[in-house]
Amino acid sequence: MDNLITTVDWSRWQFAMTAIYHWLFVPLTLGLSVIVAIMETISYRKKSAEWLRITKFWMTLLAINFAIGVATGIILEFEFGTNWSNYSWFVGDIFGAPLAIEGILAFFMEATFGAVMFFGWGKVSERFHLASTWLTAIGASISALWILVANSWMQYPVGMEFDPAQMRNVMDDFWALFSPVAINKFFHAVLSGWALAGAFVIAVSSYFLWKGSNREFAIRSIKVGAWTGLAGLLLTMYTGDGSAVEVTKTQPMKLAAMEGLYEGHAPQSLVAVGVVNPDKKWNNDEPEYLFDISLPYGLSILARHDYNAFVPGIKNIIEGVDVNEAGDTIYTVSYAERIARGKTAQEALKNYGIAMEQHDTVAMNKALTALEADYPYFGYGYFNNVEEAIPPVALTFYSFRVMVILGSFFLLFFIACLVWVYKSEDTFSKARWMQLISMIALPLMYLCSQSGWIVAEVGRQPWTVQDLLPVGAAISNIPSSSVIVTFWMFAVIFTLLLIAEVGIMVHWINKGVKQSL
Amino acid sequence: MNSIEPSSTLMMLQDYWWIIISVLGGILVFLLFVQGGQSMLLNNRGAETTNILIKAMGRKWELTFTTLVTFGGAMFASFPLFYSTSFGGAFWLWILILFSFIIQAVSYEYRDKAGNLFGTRVYDIFLFINGCFGCILLGVAVAMFFFGGEFTVERLNLVSASTPVISTWAPTHGFEAIFCWKNLVLGVAVLFLARTLAGLYIMNVSSISDDLFNYFKSRLIINAGIFLVFFLAFVAILLTTTGYTVTSATPLGTSVEVTPYKYFHNLISNPATLVCFLVGVVLVLIGIIRTILAKHYTGGIWWTGFGTFLTVMALFWLAGFNNTPFLPSTLDPASSLSIRNASSSEFTLKCMSYVSILIPFVAGYICYVWRSIDKNKVTANSDSSDDRH
Numbered sequence: 066m067d068n069l070i071t072t073v074d075w076s077r078w079q080f081a082m083t084a085i086y087h088w089l090f091v092p093l094t095l096g097l098s099v100i101v102a103i104m105e106t107i108s109y110r111k112k113s114a115e116w117l118r119i120t121k122f123w124m125t126l127l128a129i130n131f132a133i134g135v136a137t138g139i140i141l142e143f144e145f146g147t148n149w150s151n152y153s154w155f156v157g158d159i160f161g162a163p164l165a166i167e168g169i170l171a172f173f174m175e176a177t178f179g180a181v182m183f184f185g186w187g188k189v190s191e192r193f194h195l196a197s198t199w200l201t202a203i204g205a206s207i208s209a210l211w212i213l214v215a216n217s218w219m220q221y222p223v224g225m226e227f228d229p230a231q232m233r234n235v236m237d238d239f240w241a242l243f244s245p246v247a248i249n250k251f252f253h254a255v256l257s258g259w260a261l262a263g264a265f266v267i268a269v270s271s272y273f274l275w276k277g278s279n280r281e282f283a284i285r286s287i288k289v290g291a292w293t294g295l296a297g298l299l300l301t302m303y304t305g306d307g308s309a310v311e312v313t314k315t316q317p318m319k320l321a322a323m324e325g326l327y328e329g330h331a332p333q334s335l336v337a338v339g340v341v342n343p344d345k346k347w348n349n350d351e352p353e354y355l356f357d358i359s360l361p362y363g364l365s366i367l368a369r370h371d372y373n374a375f376v377p378g379i380k381n382i383i384e385g386v387d388v389n390e391a392g393d394t395i396y397t398v399s400y401a402e403r404i405a406r407g408k409t410a411q412e413a414l415k416n417y418g419i420a421m422e423q424h425d426t427v428a429m430n431k432a433l434t435a436l437e438a439d440y441p442y443f444g445y446g447y448f449n450n451v452e453e454a455i456p457p458v459a460l461t462f463y464s465f466r467v468m469v470i471l472g473s474f475f476l477l478f479f480i481a482c483l484v485w486v487y488k489s490e491d492t493f494s495k496a497r498w499m500q501l502i503s504m505i506a507l508p509l510m511y512l513c514s515q516s517g518w519i520v521a522e523v524g525r526q527p528w529t530v531q532d533l534l535p536v537g538a539a540i541s542n543i544p545s546s547s548v549i550v551t552f553w554m555f556a557v558i559f560t561l562l563l564i565a566e567v568g569i570m571v572h573w574i575n576k577g578v579k580q581s582l
Numbered sequence: 583m584n585s586i587e588p589s590s591t592l593m594m595l596q597d598y599w600w601i602i603i604s605v606l607g608g609i610l611v612f613l614l615f616v617q618g619g620q621s622m623l624l625n626n627r628g629a630e631t632t633n634i635l636i637k638a639m640g641r642k643w644e645l646t647f648t649t650l651v652t653f654g655g656a657m658f659a660s661f662p663l664f665y666s667t668s669f670g671g672a673f674w675l676w677i678l679i680l681f682s683f684i685i686q687a688v689s690y691e692y693r694d695k696a697g698n699l700f701g702t703r704v705y706d707i708f709l710f711i712n713g714c715f716g717c718i719l720l721g722v723a724v725a726m727f728f729f730g731g732e733f734t735v736e737r738l739n740l741v742s743a744s745t746p747v748i749s750t751w752a753p754t755h756g757f758e759a760i761f762c763w764k765n766l767v768l769g770v771a772v773l774f775l776a777r778t779l780a781g782l783y784i785m786n787v788s789s790i791s792d793d794l795f796n797y798f799k800s801r802l803i804i805n806a807g808i809f810l811v812f813f814l815a816f817v818a819i820l821l822t823t824t825g826y827t828v829t830s831a832t833p834l835g836t837s838v839e840v841t842p843y844k845y846f847h848n849l850i851s852n853p854a855t856l857v858c859f860l861v862g863v864v865l866v867l868i869g870i871i872r873t874i875l876a877k878h879y880t881g882g883i884w885w886t887g888f889g890t891f892l893t894v895m896a897l898f899w900l901a902g903f904n905n906t907p908f909l910p911s912t913l914d915p916a917s918s919l920s921i922r923n924a925s926s927s928e929f930t931l932k933c934m935s936y937v938s939i940l941i942p943f944v945a946g947y948i949c950y951v952w953r954s955i956d957k958n959k960v961t962a963n964s965d966s967s968d969d970r971h
Contacts (some may be wrong), residue, residue: 150671157662349610565688
């Protein structure tokens with residue numbers, strides 16, 4: 066392998082780039098499919114030609130977005146094999162199952178009924194078409210369920226045991242995959258898609274109002290979009306709170322990075338706005354922030370639902386220091402010890418393998434005992450110093466704030482839209498500044514959505530599987546030059562397709578502006 | 583921590599999942615008629631032919647795509663060592679397959695839309711590329727089940743400080759497979775089978791003029807002829823190939839012995855495989871011959887399609903059953919992957935098997951929807967977006 070670090074880094078970039086592109090399209094599909102289904106239901110129940118036209122308009126935008134979401138999704142699945150082959154073996158026994166179930170149960174449902182939804186007008190009954198539209202939306206969410214279950218498992222690996230003979234982890238409890246981490250993540254991610262789609266519908270509808278076109282169409286769309294967006298956002302916030310509690314329990318280092326917190330306190334304030342100090346290291350005395358405005362008790366409440374609770378920082382975690390509910394200092398396993406015990410576990414596994422080849426049962430049992438004692442720290446054995454186990458703090462910190470601040474803005478935004486549009490459709494449709502805000506809000510919503518994933522994925526670095534497999538050991542044996550080529554291949558084609566998608570959408574929207582909907 | 587010896591339940595589940603993989607493989611190759619149709623797009627017959635091809639294939643492309651994704655997911659879940667070794671090893675083969683499917687996924691939706699950046703012609707070229715290279719490369723990937731790859735598997739590498747990677751492939755990383763003539767023979771056969779199926783499918787679902795019907799019929803004769811030449815060549819190569827027989831496959835290691843005419847032995851020693859293969863081939867031929875001989879026969883797709891499904895399934899059985907490694911290593915025979923040493927654990931396979939009970943239900947609603955959509959014949963006169971509005 067020519068240069069392991071370069072291959073790892075480029076593979077990370079490639080996966081991140083693919084995931085970011087994929088998540089540009091997926092949340093819109095998740096949310097817009099529900100909005101379209103609601104609109105078609107109204108059309109069906111009211112036998113309304115106007116609502117049918119509204120439905121078809123948004124359905125076309127959904128179709129344009131759906132196609133490119135599919136294109137980027139297939140790469141993500143297969144990249145686990147092409148770029149992360151060690152990972153695929155080490156935990157494929159657990160991780161592969163949700164992907165296969167997604168294909169069998171959800172993807173076929175989405176694709177099959179999606180075909181009816183997009184191509185079935187006039188070919189099937191109205192009732193069957195409506196059912197297909199709902200089944201497509203449900204299929205998309207079920208598809209997301211399995212993917213998010215798989216992702217959550219990487220962050221909180223449960224329901225498995227290590228098989229030293231096969232040198233991999235194997236599943237021993239399927240239902241453990243549906244951990245609180247997974248449930249929170251599923252609802253948090255899927256419902257954020259509703260919020261994004263709500264913002265999308267409001268932005269496009271506001272463009273119609275801006276142009277003075279199809280007022281009734283725009284107002285009706287805004288009502289459905291805002292209700293869906295508000296419902297999605299409220300539930301996203303609720304599950305976000307649940308996610309924060311789970312992160313505190315299962316990935317304290319990620320929480321510390323989200324907060325840029327090096328030394329914890331009881332109670333611990335929450336930085337509302339701040340600038341992290343780039344010179345701050347876990348073991349120096351530099352201040353954590355160059356500037357910050359903090360909310361007293363905030364992080365204690367957010368992380369532990371206890372206004373007086375201690376929340377450990379990066380230094381505390383590395384040194385293995387925490388405080389229990391009674392306020393007593395307790396010592397967990399320091400990172401230096403984790404690294405030492407991880408190396409012991411790896412050595413034991415190596416000895417087990419050698420003994421197995423020599424059919425030496427006594428040596429196998431001895432190695433197995435040593436391995437079992439230290440296996441929880443197996444992944445730390447790949448590190449040589451504790452700093453390797455710290456995620457990028459600044460990116461995680463800022464992304465978290467972008468997500469929270471923009472999320473709060475959108476809560477007000479959806480409420481404002483609803484209150485105003487129900488109070489006076491006329492003034493709402495004439496308020497050009499509100500229409501401008503609505504259109505500017507759309508890219509902000511995408512930024513908010515992407516920031517959430519950056520928090521989740523950058524914050525859990527350097528792990529592919531928490532505590533067990535760092536990214537450096539999850540890799541395929543391929544030259545970095547190959548990954549650089551494929552990175553640019555995908556970057557170019559995804560960018561071109563994104564431009565094409567936006568171009569088609571803009572044309573379709575402008576076509577709608579020019580005609581009576 | 584688990585015991586070493588595989589149980590009989592595990593072996594039964596491994597067989598079951600190889601059958602599931604075979605079924606998915608058979609369905610996937612049948613559904614490649616979509617790619618076959620796309621490979622006919624760049625013709626000089628004008629808009630009518632293009633419209634028919636686009637409208638007929640555009641109704642079904644998601645199914646092929648979904649089946650490919652499900653095939654990959656099922657492989658990952660049931661035989662993760664294959665997923666790890668083949669995808670990470672034959673890197674360029676899989677990347678090019680994926681790339682061809684990315685450009686397909688958007689093309690049907692974008693090709694005739696204003697503002698699509700490239701223009702219709704480029705999207706048609708995308709579809710053509712997916713149609714040709716997707717088929718050939720998938721054929722190459724399947725051929726590797728028989729002719730293998732240059733790789734080694736050493737699980738102890740997991741704890742190697744310098745290179746913690748268990749599977750190592752030849753430095754060409756899949757290009758050697760793409761340019762292996764034996765693999766290409768099957769690749770070309772798959773392409774022309776897909777074109778044959780596409781012609782039969784269009785005759786079945788579309789309402790077209792006699793002139794166009796006869797055009798597809800004339801293409802069918804050429805495509806089927808080329809397919810048969812390459813398919814028979816592949817079968818001849820396959821049945822005379824020397825393969826490996828797995829004599830022992832446990833976590834302690836895999837032992838194989840060289841077996842002349844391995845796949846011929848596999849064929850004749852397993853009646854189910856033999857019957858499936860022969861019936862499949864006969865059905866493929868019946869569909870083609872009836873369509874060619876009759877004046878206006880449109881049911882050929884079902885004969886040839888079902889025959890394709892059976893034949894491909896039998897090929898998977900040839901590759902994986904009878905103690906045969908389904909991914910032989912030409913570099914280190916002991917590293918060869920079989921359904922015994924590459925599979926998931928008993929627990930995972932059992933969980934997945936419960937899920938697989940739902941497959942008939944999934945197949946049922948797919949068939950229902952297929953019939954609902956296809957009861958209206960495709961015509962060339964309307965533009966493709968009329969399907970939606």
